[in-house]
Amino acid sequence: MTDTPPEAPAQTAVGFIGLGIMGASMAGHIQAAGYALHVHNRSPEKARALLDAGATWHDSIPGLARACDMIVTMVGYPADVEQVYFGAAGAPDTGILANLKPGAVAIDMTTSSPGLAERIAATAAGRGAAALDAPVSGGDMGARNATLAIMVGGDQATFDRVLPVFQAMGKAIALMGPAGAGQHTKMVNQTVIAGTIQGVAEALAYAQVAGLDQRQVLDVIGGGAAGGFQLNVLGKRMVEGDFAPGFYVHHFLKDMGIAAAEAERMGLDLPALALARRQYQRFADEGGREDGTQGLYKMVVKG
Structure with a gap:
């Protein structure tokens, strides 16, 4: 990978897509850790508290992806993950992967399929970027209290880079193996x-x-x-x-x-x-x- 983003939180733009029951709290912890937070959500009103605290709103996924060094997704179903990463049907340029900066990291924290995680990681690598699958356990309480268990699939170097972001959201954090291992x-x-x-x-x-x-x-x-x-x-x-x-x-x-x-x-x-x-x-x-x-x-x- 090239163009490794700076590690200092204030100089690292972290995007977050999916501000539901858990995602809003998770994004808030990243913001509180000092990262420059960028957000996108299907329901903009769910971003209000984060925006009031200084987050940057993006109307589109491509705009967010192009602005960020790391992107976290926490959406609903594998079909949602597919669309967020690979774009709407017939429009791949509307997804994260087509717009990732070289050296950026995409982190899907949705519970999704291992095979899809493998596809995302392979596509990101082909763009000179990286991807981790990092589903969580702990529910709304774990998200609010930043005590989530985070199980990660991907390579060690990318995991090490992202670990401080994970530590803002959870306690039990482990790299379980290559792409797809987090989902398994x-x-x-x-x-x-x-x-x-x-x-x-x-x-x-x-x-x-x-x-x-x-x-x-x-x-x-x-x-x-x-x-x-x-x-x-x-x-x-x-x-x-x-x-x-x-x-x-x-x-x-x-x-x-x-x-x-x-x-x-x-x-x-x-x-x-x-x-x-x-x-x-x-x-x-x-x-x-x-x-x-x-x-x-x-x-x-x-x-």
Whole structure:
């Protein structure tokens, strides 16, 4: 790569595309770390707080890409990632990759497919730039508190350059292997969550029907071997009737779909993932699409 951008935050322009539940907080942490923040979002009003704090708005993706040394994306679905990076159908010049500066780094933090991450990295390299796939775990709380787990695919030199930006957003940060490895690691994460959150919902339904104080149950078992984010945080939200999205059901369905497709491609049979996927699809079909993942509890207690 050539024209390596300066490492000092104030002289490094970082673009951020996708200011949703998590993206807005993540961009804010980058800005607070002293980087010159540039933003683009389909809904401009979501950028207001960042703009008020000094961020630069761009009406188009090409304009942002041409202005930035590093570009972070946090969008919804693989189809969104494809369009953001490769441009609209028949218009590749509207995407990030056609407009990357030599030496720039594109960092996709969306949970997407490993194969797409590999394509993005190869195309960026062909332009004298670089790309990392860096999906995250931790939900809205992790994004707000800058405690996200960040799993990265790419080369060591690019990872080292970008590490200070990652450190502004997260705590557990690791290079997992070449392009696509970050996405594969996220599929491992989502497979663990799929079975775990279903178990939490079923266990709390059991506690309710057995006449136990669910909050007391959470206090006791949350300090033992069953403890963890899904039980201690989302279990509490289930008991309190708080089903607001920290992570949308429809996005979780997308992730489980990617994991299931990758498992099939690799010849793996993952019945727990398949069951959770069916349960969540039923919940989405019954109106739970926009709930947080803890909303599955409503369907379990209803029967």
